[in-house]
Amino acid sequence: MIPLQVDIASILLNGLQQGAIYALLGLGLTIILGTMEFLNLAHGALYLVGAYVGLLVFRETTLTNGLLYSFGVTTIGFDGGFLAALVVVPIVGFGIGLLMERFVAEPFYDRPETDQLLVTFGLALIVEEIIKNVIGGNTFQSIGPQTIFGFNVSQPVALPVVGLFPSWRLFIIVIALVIIAVTWLAIERTDFGLVVQAGTRDSEMVRLLGIKINRSYSLVFALGAALAAFAGLIGASIQTLSPQIGTDRALLPAFLTIVVGGAGSVRGAIAGGMLLGVIVSAMTQTYSQWAQIVLYLFVALMLIVRPEGLFGSGEVGE
Amino acid sequence: MSDDADAVTDGGAVAESESAAASGGSGLASLRERDDFVVIATAAVLVVFPFLLIDVFGAIGDLTGFSIGGYSGLPSLVLIYGIVVIGFNLLLGYTGLLSFGHAAFFGSAAYSAALFSQVVPSPLLMVVVGTLVATLLAWPIGFVSIRRSGVYFAVLTLTFGQALYFYALGPGAWLTNGDNGFSDIAAHGLFFGAIPLEAPLTPLYALNSYTVIYAFTAVMMLIAVWVANRIINSPYGLIFEALGENEERVEFVGLNVFRYKLMAFIISAVFAGVGGTMFVIHEQYIHPTTGLYWIQSGDFVIMTVLGGTGSLVGPVLGAFIFEYVANVISGVSLPGIGPIGSLWRFVLGAVFVFIVWVFPRGVYGAAEDLIGLVTGGGGGDDGSEPAATDGGEAE
Numbered sequence: 001m002i003p004l005q006v007d008i009a010s011i012l013l014n015g016l017q018q019g020a021i022y023a024l025l026g027l028g029l030t031i032i033l034g035t036m037e038f039l040n041l042a043h044g045a046l047y048l049v050g051a052y053v054g055l056l057v058f059r060e061t062t063l064t065n066g067l068l069y070s071f072g073v074t075t076i077g078f079d080g081g082f083l084a085a086l087v088v089v090p091i092v093g094f095g096i097g098l099l100m101e102r103f104v105a106e107p108f109y110d111r112p113e114t115d116q117l118l119v120t121f122g123l124a125l126i127v128e129e130i131i132k133n134v135i136g137g138n139t140f141q142s143i144g145p146q147t148i149f150g151f152n153v154s155q156p157v158a159l160p161v162v163g164l165f166p167s168w169r170l171f172i173i174v175i176a177l178v179i180i181a182v183t184w185l186a187i188e189r190t191d192f193g194l195v196v197q198a199g200t201r202d203s204e205m206v207r208l209l210g211i212k213i214n215r216s217y218s219l220v221f222a223l224g225a226a227l228a229a230f231a232g233l234i235g236a237s238i239q240t241l242s243p244q245i246g247t248d249r250a251l252l253p254a255f256l257t258i259v260v261g262g263a264g265s266v267r268g269a270i271a272g273g274m275l276l277g278v279i280v281s282a283m284t285q286t287y288s289q290w291a292q293i294v295l296y297l298f299v300a301l302m303l304i305v306r307p308e309g310l311f312g313s314g315e316v317g318e
Numbered sequence: 319m320s321d322d323a324d325a326v327t328d329g330g331a332v333a334e335s336e337s338a339a340a341s342g343g344s345g346l347a348s349l350r351e352r353d354d355f356v357v358i359a360t361a362a363v364l365v366v367f368p369f370l371l372i373d374v375f376g377a378i379g380d381l382t383g384f385s386i387g388g389y390s391g392l393p394s395l396v397l398i399y400g401i402v403v404i405g406f407n408l409l410l411g412y413t414g415l416l417s418f419g420h421a422a423f424f425g426s427a428a429y430s431a432a433l434f435s436q437v438v439p440s441p442l443l444m445v446v447v448g449t450l451v452a453t454l455l456a457w458p459i460g461f462v463s464i465r466r467s468g469v470y471f472a473v474l475t476l477t478f479g480q481a482l483y484f485y486a487l488g489p490g491a492w493l494t495n496g497d498n499g500f501s502d503i504a505a506h507g508l509f510f511g512a513i514p515l516e517a518p519l520t521p522l523y524a525l526n527s528y529t530v531i532y533a534f535t536a537v538m539m540l541i542a543v544w545v546a547n548r549i550i551n552s553p554y555g556l557i558f559e560a561l562g563e564n565e566e567r568v569e570f571v572g573l574n575v576f577r578y579k580l581m582a583f584i585i586s587a588v589f590a591g592v593g594g595t596m597f598v599i600h601e602q603y604i605h606p607t608t609g610l611y612w613i614q615s616g617d618f619v620i621m622t623v624l625g626g627t628g629s630l631v632g633p634v635l636g637a638f639i640f641e642y643v644a645n646v647i648s649g650v651s652l653p654g655i656g657p658i659g660s661l662w663r664f665v666l667g668a669v670f671v672f673i674v675w676v677f678p679r680g681v682y683g684a685a686e687d688l689i690g691l692v693t694g695g696g697g698g699d700d701g702s703e704p705a706a707t708d709g710g711e712a713e
Contacts, residue, residue, distance in 0.1 A: 125664075129664035296480045297481050
């Protein structure tokens with residue numbers, strides 16, 4: 001029999017790791033929703049792209065089907081290692097975000113919310129299908145490295161109370177928390193963040209003050225996309241990759257996260273992500289069959305009891 | 319803004335005149351005529367549909383070398399999804415609520431009907447039971463979800479649907495057979511098993527495309543169209559439409575917004591329940607992914623929007639396009655590119671994005687506009703009601 005505090009400690013640590021990914025996803029979604037009042041159902045597709053770009057940069061992958069395979073390409077990727085992926089993936093995400101804002105989101109800012117949901121839903125479908133058809137619909141191994149920054153992260157590390165814990169997961173927690181903290185600081189403590197926050201409240205007023213809010217919009221969208229892609233890379237380093245992960249592991253959790261935390265709230269996305277992460281981790285370690293059910297019912301309950309979320313104003317997204 | 323006001327006052331006027339008609343005025347005949355027309359036209363299409371899809375398209379396919387003909391189960395499948403999206407459109411197209419959880423009603427009806435068939439293997443009673451379960455489920459889910467709007471409503475319906483999906487997949491496997499899918503469906507034929515469902519409707523070889531199950535589904539479809547048409551053209555349906563255009567206004571008039579939204583939700587779930595039951599009778603198999611997963615809900619959304627919200631015909635057209643692309647076009651082989659195969663979802667996604675972008679009123683709405691353009695505004699009169707809905711949305 002394992003002592004109770006060990007269980008609790010490992011639940012919290014696993015929850016932190018899962019929650020960090022949810023928080024990254026929710027953060028990206030919530031700043032886009034909060035600033036532009038744009039609902040992006042393609043957020044999961046950005047996670048998916050992040051994961052697959054990570055895969056390509058990280059190692060050479062042998063293809064077994066898909067369009068590329070039928071054209072005679074049997075291996076793709078650069079064998080660049082995880083550090084390279086850590087640099088490339090957010091940049092790619094950022095670039096896609098810029099393009100998406102310009103060519104997809106902008107024409108839809110003034111259209112009904114339902115249209116925004118529908119067009120991004122279709123876009124997510126397209127991205128998933130492109131990856132499925134070009135690279136193949138099969139499942140790829142996760143892309144966790146052996147060493148990073150000279151540290152060996154392939155072995156578990158002994159922690160107080162918890163005992164052995166995979167050191168790679170520990171590294172993920174640290175790096176995700178750093179990124180979350182940087183994003184939080186960028187929005188709470190910089191001039192750019194101030195404009196973004198003001199835009200959330202009243203974008204017209206900001207425009208009247210002579211601030212080019214459209215430029216900030218592009219940046220926010222790109223930042224959100226980069227965060228989602230980064231989450232995809234982190235997720236792919238511990239879980240297998242397949243074209244479905246965009247919706248299953250990213251889009252739905254991201255929406256649950258911001259709904260729990262409060263749509264448009266940065267603090268809410270972080271807290272909501274962590275809370276959901278701990279719930280999933282606790283249920284997985286105890287009654288794993290019920291983990292997803294409890295997760296969804298918890299969110300439903302949350303929406304009924306506290307519709308504005310943990311930190312939300314209740315105005316965004318209605 | 320003035321447009322909006324006009325639309326609402328208009329709606330009120332129509333509602334009055336129609337309720338007057340219903341109480342025995344001279345307008346009764348015209349309403350009846352309209353009803354009759356819709357039902358007869360639908361019946362006519364249902365009669366020729368399998369022949370067109372299987373025999374005519376098949377013959378064209380044989381001539382051109384592209385296999386574009388439908389297989390024998392396809393007409394029924396199109397109608398089954400057609401029934402679902404007719405109801406879904408009442409919610410999305412008229413009341414303006416986007417649900418991402420209607421698979422819950424589709425799937426729960428399918429599962430409960432399948433389980434019920436082991437006790438009483440009557441297809442008709444299966445429809446009754448499946449629909450009843452979907453309705454009873456829609457009541458609490460709707461009651462809770464309707465309180466929120468916009469993305470919160472979408473997420474709430476999604477969470478309930480997903481909770482059911484994971485239940486059917488995991489802890490509920492004793493009931494649903496989990497990931498293996500449920501195939502012990504004991505539905506015997508119609509009329510106490512006298513007429514097997516898979517049998518051809520007539521012994522004539524030329525009419526082989528017509529099966530008993532198709533006739534059964536077609537009758538259900540006819541009922542669905544009739545009911546939906548009655549709802550849409552009733553004062554009750556006009557309130558749904560008004561809700562989609564301007565909820566506050568409806569509230570100011572003194573109507574109970576919550577009640578009408580809940581009814582729209584439940585009515586749409588009834589259609590999904592009928593569709594779900596027909597699906598399981600038709601397929602003889604149900605799996606959590608085909609029945610309850612949120613992608614299925616998303617497919618309902620795609621069909622409805624693709625065909626065109628806010629009209630009776632649009633969503634059914636969408637269901638046809640969706641199923642035709644999924645089941646027939648996916649088997650077509652293009653010169654130079656090769657078989658479309660698994661690319662069908664990509665093609666569909668691209669078409670969907672294009673439609674949402676360029677024709678927010680869907681394929682049917684676009685066709686209507688085109689006809690209106692060609693006949694010099696003649697079609698405008700035809701599409702006055704959907705046009706009013708759209709005017710409100712576009713603002």
